[in-house]
Amino acid sequence: MIRKKYSSDYKIHQSLDKNGRIKKEAEYTGTKYRFALPKEARLPRAGRLFAAGVLGWAAYLLPLATRNYLSSVIFCILPHVCAAIPLWLFLYSLFQARFGQEPLFREKADKISGRLYYGALATAVLSALAVLGSLAWILFMAHGNFVAGDILFLICDCYLLLLSGVVFYLRDLCKMEAA
Incomplete structure (x- = not known):
């Protein structure tokens, strides 16, 4: 299905x-896009950031798998859990920057460039909230009653931040220009 925003980029035949049935085929007639950075400059950076993003998923899942008290504190665990979607969005963009094939249609180019910006920003905000909540709980509410898993939770959210x-x-790594 073609979204309304991109319908002007297609011509329907x-x-x-x-069997006498009408068959409709869409042909892309719009502008094709490519990454603004040359391949030699983009691929190493995108590869390193993608590897760091995979480690980010490990840092996301590790606090959920260990025993800690912060997983039961709502203002710590809620931002941490909500960070999964934007983390996935910017990891998708980094994957496309590293392994994606050019030229790209406008819809795909918008997805790649927009998801990196908003995904990174939302992950930063949510992980910062989780870090602040963790620090507040450890410093003011735990009364010295915390475990190593709580410190691990804090370290992993600091890594995500x-x-x-x-x-x-x-973010200019996924900037697009017309081919």
């Missing part, structure tokens, strides 16, 4: 098949 900040800073 109708033909009859051998650092990773999303670096990805947001290097």
Whole structure:
């Protein structure tokens, strides 16, 4: 299904098949896009950031798999759990920047460039909220009653915050231009 925003990029051809049914085929007639950075500059950076993003998923899942008290504190676990969707969005963009084939249609180019920006920004905000909540709980509410898993939770969210900040800073990696 073609979204309304991109319908002007396609031309619909109708033909009859051998059974007499009308067959519609869409042909892309719009502008094709490519990455603004040359391949030699883009691929190493995108590869390193993609590897860091995979480690980010490990940092996301590790606090959920260990025993800690912060997983039961709503203002710590809620931002951490909600960070999964934007983390996936910017990891998808980094995957496409590393392994994607050019030229790209406008819809795909918009997805890649937009998801990196918003995904990194949303992950940074949510992981910062989780870090602040974790620090507040450890410093003011735990009364010295915390385990190593709580510190691991805090370290993993700090890594997610650092990773999303670096990805947001290097967001020109997925900038597109007309081919």
